[in-house]
Amino acid sequence: xxxxxxxxxxxxxxxxxxxxxxxxxxxxxxxxxxxxxxxxxxxxxxxxxxxxxxxxxxxxxxxxxxxxxxxxxxxxxxxxxxxxxxxxxxxxxxxxxxxxxxxx
Numbered sequence: 001x002x003x004x005x006x007x008x009x010x011x012x013x014x015x016x017x018x019x020x021x022x023x024x025x026x027x028x029x030x031x032x033x034x035x036x037x038x039x040x041x042x043x044x045x046x047x048x049x050x051x052x053x054x055x056x057x058x059x060x061x062x063x064x065x066x067x068x069x070x071x072x073x074x075x076x077x078x079x080x081x082x083x084x085x086x087x088x089x090x091x092x093x094x095x096x097x098x099x100x101x102x103x104x
Contacts, residue, residue, distance in 0.1 A: 002028040003055040004062050004079050011066075021059035028055045048099055050090035058083035 006027025010020035029045050029052050036043040044051050062079040070078075089095065 001080060002031055003058050003083060004076055007059045007062055017063045017067075021056060021063055024059040024062070025052055025055040048096040050086065050095055050097060053097065054083050054086035054090070057086060 003024045005024075007020050007024030009027075010023040011017070015023070032051070033043040033045060058079045061082050062075055065075040065078060066072075
């Protein structure tokens with residue numbers, strides 16, 4: 001939800017859609033980072049889970065569906081379901097993005 005609301009807010013301020021998608025992703029991710037820091041946990045984004053990527057894909061989906069003229073509430077629902085689906089599949093199947101290994 002924060003991804004889509006952040007994307008909408010950025011668009012309403014007149015930024016480019018690419019920037020709006022990134023701002024939507026940051027809106028969702030930074031809320032989780034603040035929550036984790038306040039509870040003295042390692043933020044999820046610093047682990048190898050698919051988290052920010054799901055938010056970015058949802059923002060891109062929202063922008064695409066808005067571009068084709070889909071009604072806002074349906075667009076919101078589809079985009080939110082996409083984000084939740086990506087996260088659920090990633091958690092269920094233990095999927096993660098590759099880590100960079102520091103070469104010495």
